[in-house]
Amino acid sequence: MTVDLWEGAMRQVTHLRSDLAAWTRESIAVDLGERALEALNRDVAVPASLAAERGSRIALLTRLFWLGETLDDDDLREALPTTIADGQPADLPFLEVATDGWRSRWQIVPVDVPDHLRPMIKESNPESTAAQTDTVWIASTRGALQGNRHASDFVMGVGGASRTLASLAAYQPGQRVLDLGTGSGIHAILAALAGARVTATDISQPALELAEFNADLNGAKIDLREGSLFEPVAGERFDVIVSNPPFVITPPSARGTVGALDYRDAGFEGDQLSSEVVRGLSDHLVAAGRAWMLLNWEIAQGADDPYSALRDWAQPGLDLHVIMREQLPVTSYIEMWLADGGLRPGHPDYEPSYRAWLTDFDDRGVTHVGLGYVSAGPTCQSPEDAGAPLFLGQHLRGTAPPNLHAYVESLWRQRNLTPADLTALAPIATDVVEHRFYHPGEPDPWIIKFTQTGGFGEEILATTALAGFVSVADGELTTGQIIAALAELLSEDPATLTSQLLPKVVEMKRLGMLTFVAPHCE
Known part of the structure; x- marks a missing residue:
């Protein structure tokens, strides 16, 4: 079902969007300092609260919406000039009366639009604030930053895991997208701004109310439905399903x-x-x-x-x-x-x-x-193999790379290439560096390994033959041609060398260290 709690307040929300346009993570870092922003990311208030005492408009917005502090009438007018000029604070759905002034009903924070979604948003919604600022604003229940214990109606904001999911998922204009368990609506909003037709579900009525407010705040259209998991979309199919x-x-x-x-x-x-x-x-x-x-x-x-x-x-x-x-x-x-x-x-x-x-x-x-x-x-x-799904498990150690979407998609596109396919395709070494380790005085290395410079920094030990293979993996020769040339150079039986090398080549393909294309022709 669609929540109509904010019907009649759209003008005020549109004005709020205008007032927030200058309040981005970048402007916070510039105005309050990187230390303050990093502390806010950890749900620690003191560094930002101290930096915000300087009283700039960015500081006032940070105090009101992120820190949950109280602003008096004068500070509120400075923070929200367009919004307050159009109505009284008591009439605004996102403000509540507090001692000595006004405070935000929810925590609202700026969230960077992931790099890979920016072109779609600029194409599909070029006039949107998200297209112009590369930012969306997400309201959620005030929580740990304000020292509150979470209650049953708590609605989570955008944490590190959600930001990583946002950097992974992708949408195209016109696609049908399902956001399963939408919460505050961040993924549904990004999909809608990218031009998709979005349905978002949640079992929590408070979550649906905030998701609708957030959609209105960011100028996104979403079909919101209440219910558990797939129940609200029984019998429906989607181009994309995203879920936290x-x-x-x-x-x-x-x-x-x-x-x-x-x-x-x-x-x-x-x-x-x-x-x-x-x-x-x-x-x-x-x-x-x-x-x-x-x-x-x-x-x-x-x-x-x-x-x-x-x-x-x-x-x-x-x-x-x-x-x-x-x-x-x-x-x-x-x-x-x-x-x-x-x-x-x-x-x-x-x-x-x-x-x-x-x-x-x-x-x-x-x-x-x-x-x-x-x-x-x-x-x-192929149909005869359809009963055996492919499975790739990887352990991400450390932070996700900035090119997470591109890396994962490169693996996904080549997931079905068989060893037979690879022999007819040309390998390209992708974001790979070679390390050789020598004992002092020895001419030959005792360890050769390849390390991925992008992706997840995967490593693989190499033989002399594999090192030779990767050294010429530039898209000019097929895998079969390279192995045949190496067999002649190393005086090896071609079939034996193929059986030794091909599993390693397959593994490097699986990890995204080798990609495969049709060979270049003169």
């Missing part, structure tokens, strides 16, 4: 003291919610559709494969690329989410919540939890 669902694994025994936090925990057992999302993709994606999502999954004690749960969830004909951001021990996982909900050591609910949570994991033999991103889509394998 309430995937936190919280046992029923801990919910009494942790609280009913719909924004992060939908009440499913274990990692069942993540399972339901992955298993439902095949029924809701078109033949060439794509899905991008954030998920948590359980890893059992002694498991050799940290991705085994996701392999089990993948339906026939659905390919998965899983990027594991972290593999946390359950104790670290519990402590992280207790702190996220405002529970810290010393609080009377902290110890019973921790005990119940850890006991549940121990009773079920779960020692770690995987946190990460999933890219998925229908397989393009």
Whole structure:
């Protein structure tokens, strides 16, 4: 269903958009300093609060909307000149009366539009504030920055994980997009501004209300529907599904003291919610559709494969690329989410919540939890192989690269190339440097390895033959031609060298260190 809470207030929201246009992450860094912005990113207020005492308009907007401080009438008029000129503060849906002035009803923050989406937004909505500033503004419930413990109606803002998901997902004009568990609406808004036709669902009425406000604030049109997971879109298919669902694994025994936090925990057992999302993709994606999502999954004690749960969830004909951001021990996982909900050591609910949570994991033999991103889509394998979906698991150590979308898409485009395909295609070494290690005085290296300069910084050990192969991987010769030339040069049997080299070439293709094209012709 569509929420109409903001009907009649569109003019004020449009004026607010105009007043916020100069308030971006870049302008905050310039006006208040990088230190203040970095502290705000960590939900720490003091450095920004001190820097904002200088009283500039950027400082006043930061105090009002990000820090949650009170502004008097004069400061409010300076911060929001267009908005206040058109009406009284008491009539504005995003302000509330506070002691000695006015404060924002929600936390509102500027969010950078990911680089790869900017061309689409400028093409589809060239007059939008997002196209002109490369920024959207997202309202959410005030939380840790203001020292608040999260309540049952809490609506999450845009954190680091959501920003990474935004840098991964992509949309084209005219596509049908589903934002599953939209929360504050960041992904739905980016998709709509890029020209897509967007449906967004959530089980939380407060989330839908804020998503509608945020859509209006950014000039985006979204079809909002209330309900759990795929229920509001039964029987419908989409070109793109994007989801940051309430995937936190919280046992029923801990919910009494942790609280009913719909924004992060939908009440499913274990990692069942993540399972339901992955298993439902095949029924809701078109033949060439794509899905991008954030998920948590359980890893059992002694498991050799940290991705085994996701392999089990993948339906026939659905390919998965899983990027594991972290593999946390359950104790670290519990402590992280207790702190996220405002529970810290010393609080009377902290110890019973921790005990119940850890006991549940121990009773079920779960020692770690995987946190990460999933890219998925229908397989393009031949019909006889369609029952065996392709699966790629990677562990992202450190921060995501700035070219995350381009890197993941390069792997996705070549996922179905077989070794036979590669022999007829020309390899190109992509963002790869070679390292050679020598013992003092020795003419030959004892270790040769290739390191990826982009992507996830993957490394692979190399033989002399593989080093020779990569040294001429410039798109001129096919894989088969290079191996034949190396066999002659090294006096090796071509078939034997092929059996030794081709698995390494396939692995470098899998990691994005080699890409393949039709050979260049003179």
